[in-house]
Amino acid sequence: MRVLVVEDEKKLAESIRVGLRQEDFVVDVCNDGISGLWSATENSYDAIVLDIMLPRLNGYDVLKEIRRRKIWTPVLMLTAKDGDYDQTDAFDLGADDYLTKPFSFIVLVARLRALIRRGTPERPNIVSVGSLRLDPAKRRVHRGEHEITLTAREYGLLSYLMRHAGDIVTKSEILDNVWDSSFDGSENVVEVYISYLRKKIDIPFGLHTLVTVRGMGYRLMADQPDEEASVGASVNAAESASAGASADGAS
Template identity: 90%
Template sequence: MRVLVVEDEKKLAESLRVGLRQEGFVVDVCNDGVSGLWSATENAYDAIVLDIMLPRLNGYDVLKEIRRRRVWTPVLMLTAKDGDYDQTDAFDLGADDYLTKPFSFIVLVARLRALIRRGTPERPNVVTVGTLRLDPAKRRVHRGEHEITLTAREYGLLSYLMRHAGDIVTKGEILDNVWDSSFEGSENVVEVYISYLRKKIDIPFGLHTLLTVRGMGYRLTPDQSGDDLPSRLAGSGVGRA
């Protein structure tokens, strides 16, 4: 079993190298994000242990680039950061597990073995609703041929709506699935982000696919006018230099 450890704390990295070798793993170690990215994409590993706070290139960017290049090796994020948003960001980018420092070496080994037993997971395919496409692997969204730039929260909301296209989803369901469990704000935040999304996925294209169902929630529907989308783009100015 071959494992890559990307960790800038050299004492910890060496401790992991020694300990994992004693557990029967073959271990490569990198101390910065750039070399870690190179090793992760140029070599075959059964699992990757990846710190977030790395020099030269942080762990989030390393993970994002690994997945963009369609390398699906299981990744366990290892970091001193332990907020809900940190974990959510890691999982959204394609992490398979998460441990915070200080951690138990026994737990680390157990989780690595579990990841390796499960093997490389099958990654989700592109999700399509009408002319709207969302690629989970690349974290990119397109309406027709035009790429749409979204914030992390907007992306999470759109991903949830697209996976439930045609269904009415309530504010409560959206909060449960898009915001973390510690969120204590008003449900009205959903209305705000629905508005943000409409301004990016509908209004520039002359479409009305993200619907408000009064008293119930929201529903994303396929656009019925995909054939004339290029003319709509031209008329709206979207995509012009």
């Protein structure tokens, strides 16, 4: 059984390597996200142990790119972070299991063997919020049966919002997770792209799911009718009916 370990704490990585070799695993180790991604895509593994907080490219982005390339090797995420949202992010992106540091080596081995026994069925992980669906493997977005064409930045923003559906996310959180870390422009760019998204995922469908929470940030909700659009439609319908009645009276 061949396993890739992507972990930047070199002592921990070496400890995992030695322990797994004693359990009859063949082990490759990488200490940053870029080299880990290269190994994961260029070699065949039975499982991947992937830290989240990695230099050069974080574990979330490594996992996202692995799945985008349709590599379905089971992935067990390692992290010092401990929270429901961290786990949700990992699972939404296609992780198969999750361990929080510090962990028992016995548990790590047991989890790896369970993942390997399960195998690697192809399972693109569709993210859904109401009628909105995002396919990370194909990078395609649909509202119901209608496909929505997005730019790369719009896609990244929508993906982040969908993975945090129902939560309020701030402009700074969006910039940290969607824009490059070297971006030093105004936070107002977020407002611009929120507007772009609304024009593609909400307005054509008479919905209001991408909500501005004044003074706090933005929240993506399940399908909700756009009340202003509904009122406008009702007014137009009433005016049309009134005009029709007047015409009938005149005749």
